[in-house]
Amino acid sequence: MSWPAVLLWLAIMAAAASRGPALLYLVLITGSIGSMQMLPGSGGGANLLPQSACAALLIGKVLIQRGNITRGTEAALDPQRLALFSAFLIYAVLGALVLPRVFAGMFEVVPVSAFRFGTDILKPSTGNITQSCYMALSYATTLCFTIIGQTDEMRDHFRTALICGAYALIGTGILDFITYTLHISAVLDPFRTATYALLTDVEAEGAKRVVGLMPEASSYGSACVGMLSLILFMRPFYRQGLEQVLAVVAIALLMVMTMLSTSSTAIVGLGVMGGVYGLDLMVRMLDPRNPRRDQLNIEISLIILIVFTIFVSFVVKPDLFDPLVNLVNKMVFQKASSASYVERSLWNRIGWHAFLDSGGLGAGLGSIRVSNWGISILGSTGLFGAVLMFGFIVQQLLAVPRTAPAHVKQFAAVSKLGLLPTLIMYQLAGTIPDIGILAAAVLGMVAATHAVRPASSPDLVPAVRPDPYATPRPQLS
Structure with a gap:
């Protein structure tokens, strides 16, 4: 068992012993570590990943409550x-x-x-x-x-935990990219102890395929898209101010990290997410009674700004997007070869x-x-x-x-x-x-x-304390 696994076990046990929802947050944060064995030795051929360990303790903590x-x-x-x-x-x-x-x-x-x-x-x-x-x-x-998950407090915690998980993915991706660039990837070896095959030092089109602390680029890119999609659609539920800003920044950075993973599966996932988001946007535009129309003007303005920026960039420098186009062409359309x-x-x-x-x-x-x-x-x-x-x-x-x-x-x-x-x-x-x-x-x-x-039911969420936020969060109605 590596030293990060030992430290993480201590953090998990501390979270399990606490009265708050710390384990819930750890479940989503540790989703960014998919290549570390949490069992001593080889685990007998089985791999216990950090997220699985957190989830198991969270399940036990919930089920023992009255x-x-x-x-x-x-x-x-x-x-x-x-x-x-x-x-x-x-x-x-x-x-x-x-x-x-x-x-x-x-x-x-x-x-x-x-x-x-x-x-x-x-x-x-x-x-x-x-x-x-x-x-x-x-x-x-x-x-x-x-x-x-039946209370507003737990739904609030879940949405906040998604942001924490997103920044964990972003951070591990940046760490992987920096250590590879500086030729010190060995410092991440203690986080890569799982017994299955790990493809962590692969390049595409001369560029590093970012894998974070996942087994391969496909796993990392898919994890980024999964988290990105959930935060994108839940964004209107986040509180105005810092939380909204963190959500928007996470969306942008997750999109960048997805592209750096150069995963064909993740790129297709981005396309699916864009299509679903476009359809949802049209539904909200055409339905004046839809409760998620509050920030529709902001979303449309941002989309127009992004499209305009891309158009101007293409006019000023037509070959600017050639590397991206070539990458998508190779990883998606030429995948069959x-x-x-x-x-x-x-x-x-x-x-x-x-x-x-x-x-x-x-x-x-x-x-x-x-x-x-x-x-x-x-x-x-x-x-x-x-x-x-x-x-x-x-x-x-x-x-x-x-x-x-x-x-x-x-x-x-x-x-x-x-x-x-x-x-x-x-x-x-x-x-x-x-x-x-x-x-x-x-x-x-x-x-x-x-x-x-x-x-108001007093025994509905015995596994967690009431919402620690001082001010209530606005809900869509």
Whole structure:
């Protein structure tokens, strides 16, 4: 275990012992550290990342509070909240234990732990256990945020924690770029102790691909886009003044760091985010009753200013954007000619055949590696598992919390919009069925809006103290 891991464990334990929402903030901040092992030694082949460790302690802290086991059980069985996800988890974990043994030796797969280009015959492995644990942790994270996410105070904390997580991503990206430029990248080695392959010193078009403290540029770029999208759509909810400024600066810097990652998945994610934002902007412009029209003039003015600045820059210096255009052309439009694309296409093809060869039942969690989240779900848990998982996600994206106040409905709406780019990026580069801690937390916050209770209920959020801010935050209504 490296010294940063030891220090982080101390910080996590201190946060767990505190009465405030410090663990919630740490969960999102540690999302920027995706390459550090938190277990001593090699961890027996399993990797416990900082965000997973924080999430596990947050879950435990929430569940030991009075009444939360009951609330969690209600949420897990509630058809409007987590019933489909609960059914998926039970089916997927049982399948991970049974399916690799039923279909052992019958068809080829690309193992999750494979470090080489090629395939292997399906057989039970430790990956079935570790991937089941990762999925169970994501489910428990969703359940945890469903329990605690029913109050305005927790929604405020969640939005603020997103900004903290954003600046952690920005800071680690800058640190990676500076250490590489100064040829002192070795100082980050204690943060890069995970046992899987790390691609941290890769260049594209002669420039460093920024990876921050993530395993590779694709992971870092996708994390930046995911955080950027959530803050962009939640920006109207932030308080006027410093908080709004921090949100806007975070949006700008995350966009820069995304481009520096040169990840094709992240660039596509930016395009999806822009398209979703444009459609949402049109809806707000055409609907005079939309409660998120308050800052519409500012947003349109900024868009016009940005477009005008780009136009003037192009007129003054036509070749100014050539490096960016060449980069996008190579990383996105010429991606099919890259070795990475060929390898990942093989993964997807083998994963799809695993789904077909298993008769639609799947090979079990942890049995296959692919590069498409949809194929990963199908190849791992079969058609029934896919129906449950995708049914849960579609339900949370489309369902409206009808009994909630107007500002809670708006929070749910912007959370869903902010999550869409991440879900699309999963379809391009999702290697395992696990939905991840951040997406799980957002889905939990959305699910919580279906059971909002009066904020005055004294035992509603026993895991945290009341909102520490001295002045109440304005809500959209």
